[in-house]
Amino acid sequence: MRFASTHPKQPSNKNKKMKKPLALISLTALFPGAWAYADSAYINYRHQYAESTRMHADQVKFGSRLDSGWGFEGELKYKTAGDRQDVAFDNTVGNGHELTVSYQYRLDEKWLLTPSFALESIEKSTAYKMGLKLGYKVNDQLSVSGRYRYDSIKLDRDKVNHEMPDNQMDDQSINRYDVWVNYASKGPWAYEYQFTYFDADYIRYDNGKTDYEQNAAFKYKWDKRWVPFFEVGDIKVDSEDDKRQLRLRVGVQYNFL
Numbered sequence: 001m002r003f004a005s006t007h008p009k010q011p012s013n014k015n016k017k018m019k020k021p022l023a024l025i026s027l028t029a030l031f032p033g034a035w036a037y038a039d040s041a042y043i044n045y046r047h048q049y050a051e052s053t054r055m056h057a058d059q060v061k062f063g064s065r066l067d068s069g070w071g072f073e074g075e076l077k078y079k080t081a082g083d084r085q086d087v088a089f090d091n092t093v094g095n096g097h098e099l100t101v102s103y104q105y106r107l108d109e110k111w112l113l114t115p116s117f118a119l120e121s122i123e124k125s126t127a128y129k130m131g132l133k134l135g136y137k138v139n140d141q142l143s144v145s146g147r148y149r150y151d152s153i154k155l156d157r158d159k160v161n162h163e164m165p166d167n168q169m170d171d172q173s174i175n176r177y178d179v180w181v182n183y184a185s186k187g188p189w190a191y192e193y194q195f196t197y198f199d200a201d202y203i204r205y206d207n208g209k210t211d212y213e214q215n216a217a218f219k220y221k222w223d224k225r226w227v228p229f230f231e232v233g234d235i236k237v238d239s240e241d242d243k244r245q246l247r248l249r250v251g252v253q254y255n256f257l
Helices: 014-027 030-035
Strands: 038-050 056-066 070-080 092-103 111-121 125-137 142-155 171-184 189-200 210-220 226-236 244-255
Touching: 056 092
Parallel strands: none
Antiparallel strands: 038 056, 038 244, 056 070, 070 092, 092 111, 111 125, 125 142, 142 171, 171 189, 189 210, 210 226, 226 244
16 A cells, blocks of 8 residues: 655635535534533544455544434545555545434433434435434443344436446435344453345446345453554455455544543
8 A cells, every 4th residue: 555645736616616515614613512421432433445446435424312312423534535445545536425314212211222323425426315223232341233224226327327237226225134143351442243235227237136245343441531453354356347355544543522
């Protein structure tokens, strides 16, 4: 991996490109006021590298959970421009943003129900994501949860390409199923395994309409606020064959409350 030097600034549509990220960032101004009533709040930075495509990406995520049960999250995504492989933190461009609203309803001491709605916007599409998550606390160290989410994706009609299996329709949908197993040791380490299954109405993986992902996360609680982590994932390479690739992530989360 190489870290390329910064190129001289060139005249561009910079202001236009920055409108969406700045608009989303401005929403964070609402969070400090909400934190006065929050049960928890955080900001999370993560860097990602995919082994086969050799592409780098970054994500900044922030959120808060109010005492009432309502939760609000925002996510900013970035990537290296074009198809420049093995290049990180240079010529970085926006790769979409996402806003999520959720509500935690505690059924009893063990069970937790969380409906959610998310809006994701990237260059070629907008996705509306409606989910329902059910969590169960086995004991103080172990918990399991599952979620069903329906994603309705509206593709930019100018981006529809009938020669590309995953871009043939302007209206697409995914039935997504997630399972998590979380274990928090009595020490500083915590572990999470996630399995995701996708059932789509378009070609998604190996010329079929189903796909899956796996992810293992390893988190270290440095103190009450700082939590560095790294993740190892198993994901597809593209929609036309059965090749898989390793996805590596490293990041840190800061907890305000």
